[in-house]
Amino acid sequence: MPRTDEATADRRPAARPESGAVGPDAPVQKVQALRPLDRTPPVEPPRPAGETRYLISDFCAYLESYLPPEQISECYRAYLFGAEAHEGQQRKSGEPYIYHPLAVARILAEMRMDYQCLIAALLHDVIEDTSVDKAQLAETFSPEVAELVDGVSKLTKLDFKSRAEAQAASLQKMLLAMTRDIRVILIKLADRLHNMRTLDSMSPEACRRISRETLDIFAPIANRLGINWIRIELEDLGFAHYWPWRRRVIQRALQVRGGGTRVEMIGLVETALRHALQQEGIAGRVEGRQKHLYGIYRKMRDKSRGFSELADVFAFRVTVDRVDTCYRVLGLVHNLYKPVPGRFKDYIAIPKANGYQSLHTALIGPQGIQIEIQIRTEDMQRLAESGIAAHWMYKSGGQSAGANPSALAADWLQNLLEMQRDAGNSVEFLEHVKVDLFPGEVYVFTPKGRIHSLKRGATVVDFAYAVHSDVGNTCVAARIDRRMAPLSTPLRNGQTVEIITAPGARPNPGWLNFVVTAKARVNIRGYLKNIKQREAQALGRRLLNAELAPLGAEVETLEPLRLAAYLEEVGLESLEDLFGEIGLGNRLAPLIARRLAGVEGEESEASAAERDDRDVHPHRLAIRGTEGMVVNFARCCRPIPGDAITAVFSPGRGIVVHRAECRNLGGLEGKRDKRLDVEWSREPEGEFATEIRVEVSNRRGVLAVIAGAIAELGSNIENVQTIEKDGMMTDLEFRILVRSRHHLARIMRRVRLIPLVDRITRITRS
Incomplete structure (x- = not known):
């Protein structure tokens, strides 16, 4: 093709x-x-x-x-x-x-x-x-x-x-x-x-599309595998075709800054470095260059700096024979030029995620121009340029201690397999890969001293998943440098992180709001997706049995041939798949129950969908509050145990429970295919969110008094908003967790007794 x-x-x-x-x-x-x-x-x-x-x-x-x-x-x-x-x-x-x-x-x-x-x-x-x-x-x-x-x-x-x-x-x-x-x-x-x-030779549109893909996918892959020369060329070519004007602006700025002395300045520093090496009797190569244009642009973009704020656009590399010589040269160049505080990085002791090793230091060079010097061994230089390809290029040569791009690449490939396993589709998988391609910039330690490299901004949960997927799935708390810290805490270089796990713990959907690494995001989503599917299957079985009961049947007594024929008709492989479809709201239990029980006669499924509530009286589904992600409570009316309730099907989500008098149900009256008869279980479990509005006199400390009264009756405040009415009165809107309607009534009575409270009501939003 x-x-x-x-x-x-x-x-x-x-x-x-x-x-x-x-x-x-x-x-x-x-x-x-x-x-x-x-x-x-x-x-x-x-x-x-x-x-x-x-x-x-x-x-x-x-x-x-x-x-x-x-x-x-x-x-x-x-x-x-x-x-x-x-x-x-x-x-x-x-x-x-x-x-x-x-x-x-x-x-x-x-x-x-x-x-x-x-x-x-x-x-x-x-x-x-x-x-x-x-x-x-x-x-x-x-x-x-x-x-x-x-x-x-x-x-x-x-x-x-x-x-x-x-x-x-x-x-x-x-x-x-x-x-x-x-x-x-x-x-x-x-x-x-x-x-x-x-x-x-391509059209401008194709040039931009291909260049964008190159900058987003292929240059980062080359970097992740440590093939530096391919990365740099891909970045510069992609930059030239995707942002040609920006490239020209930076190029002109470099020419203006260096003018005719740019080559002279590079030569001056090279000569000074070589002379210093000779004086100390150190054999080494010195090479100077101007940083490539895309690297300069990316630093300007990522750090929100103008070109005039960038200093280290000139870099010099000193290549020597041994690791201990690298540290000798570091002292030598710090004596030659004044170092910039906080700009030294030791990638020899702590290699980058792709195996790159080198010493980096920033110095104030001639004419007050800031320069960067990289110091490494010959083996490190070969690995820096060739990365994983060095396995084929230099099979006979040694490798620097601690740098093994092949092993690091194998770890990354294993992560790719995990992402493929848990991603929902190819587009989601590609988005996770894009996140994972950018190298880590934060280095943290396990209690046993093992180093983990993470993306900047990574949190405790990201670290837990970097250690192992099972550690991430069961983490409940953490100690950072021996002090307890929240799971959402961003990590900093050099910290020691200890993860505390619990056998019954599982990922929280809220973690997706703060994790930054692809491995953590994929594992959380994959786990929650599997949990949701299991919960959907359990709910689907209950819904189908509830609809079969008035027809004198149950799932276990269905005729196998009729069941197999129906599954083949709708393109499902198993009864569990059918339960999952029902639980997610993608298929309607009343219609399926009539088909499987064989009581439809000649009535079509479409006409059955229009049947009024009076034609069928199914058993009400009991809501316990522990059904998980496939039973959702409407935010407009926030039902709690004790309220009269009803539910509607929501494809892909399961069912959404409303209070029976909720105004948002107005258009669904009498539509059997959209509504589901539900009731509260005799012993509902857990706490349920509801909202109250308290109108108070505008006095200092009133919020603390009301919050204390709510807490006194065993309720937790999830959110509070203040709405100014005039100079005398203020509305306080609380979202609180309660166990039942009776619990809410006790809280409202208690708050109403506070002298500064004028009125308290339960909120229902349209």
Whole structure:
């Protein structure tokens, strides 16, 4: 199928990519013999300035630096296969399509990826854009290659309601494939990088859409995996296409600030640092640079600062041989330039979430310009640039202590699997991934000294879920630095957090108002969703039995064949699913009861829905107050035990209980399909919210007196509002928790006795 994004192939006739190198009869065993033919490409359309054109001969020559000849031959065979499959297809720029997968493979070759990954890169679009399928790839090359290509391919053969849903489903498929093989995302990052390099041929609308996705998804993924050079290039290309004017403004501001002395200033600091290293007999490399434009823009945006308020736009890197030398160099540069207080960060002792390690310090450099210096070892530098890809690039080299991007990536991938398990749909999953992609900035400790990295603003509950999902689900309190603290407390760097759990505890829906990490949000929502489903099934069973009782039946005595036929008719797999649908208000128990009891005769389900209350007298459902999230109490009238009540069905929520005299029920009188007969249980449990209005004389301390009287009778105040009427009188509106109508009456009598109270009433809102 044709592609729908940046790599769209127009399928117009095109010249063969490289004359003599493509065709079913081309030899594949002796790669060297084919290279002279490859060096004379056909006449090509114009391409963007600065773009590098890679030929298959150049690609094979590069592979000789690290792959054996037989694996290079397999890569060449994959190139021939891909060129034949894409024959006649062109990119938006007008060039033959095969140049794109070849460029993607070259990017991965520079990361020294294995030959199976390179073959998959050369073929990464054949499933999506040609008639080749996964089975054919597995047979022609290997199942491993077929799985990699399939993981990168979008979902193009399914119908989606919107572009956003299609995008989310395809990204979800790719990310889940990545959890099985990390090379899937490396291929996709290389694919996106080349597409961004050649984005000028796309329409302005497509450029903005693709750039936004790159900045939101792919650059953060590259950062999360520690592949710094890909992240920086993706960010700068995305910035240039999505916010071109903002980029030009920052670029001009940098030129004005540095003027002609920018290069001179960088050279001056580099020379001073090298001279200081030589004096101390320390061998090391010094490199200076201006920070990339998107990084400057993001700091301005995130910290709400203007460009003139930013100081550290120039950065210098000192690379040495050992970890202890890093700390020696830190003292040296602090003697050379004055350090800025509070701007030192030790990422060697506490690595970032993606394994990055370095010492960062800010200094006042020449001409009073603030500079940043990063100090790290050679191993740290390799890991900082290549991240997870260093597993393939530097297999023979050592790694710095404490930095293991492969293990950190594995932890992140495990979190992705948990999010997939608990997310409701692909769009929700993608939103959680976006939240999770931004690296942690708060470092806190467990009582045993283990470090956890969390997103800035993370709370105690976020920390509990970072430790383990079960710890988060059962947490009830916490100690921060040995002092009790609320679960909503935001955490700060260096704190020690101890989570207190209870076996019977469960997540509170209110936690969703303050948690910030994706893992916490997904786990809470997933747990509550499962609880709600179980509660819906229990309520659905009660509702159906209540409707079956007047018909002389119950769920346990229903005829199995009739029940099975009905479930098949409505497309449900089990009786529990039917209970859940009834409990959530998606299906009506009275209609289902008549069908299953076999008393409908020839009456249609639609006409039964119009039946008046007088035609059927079902057993009233008893409300205990412990039904959970599928029984809701209306906020307009706030019913409490002792009130006459009725209920209405609310699809997706269950039932909503109102007071019988509630004015919001006016349009539902006599509609049996919308109403449900309910009553309070003989022994309701828990406390119920209600509202009262107290008109008082405007005197100092009156609120405290009334609050004390309410508390004295065992009620808790959830909320209070003050409404000024005039200079003499004030209305106080309280939302309080009571056990029954009788309990409320006692409270109102007690408050009415207070001398400053003029009148007290119960509030009913329309």
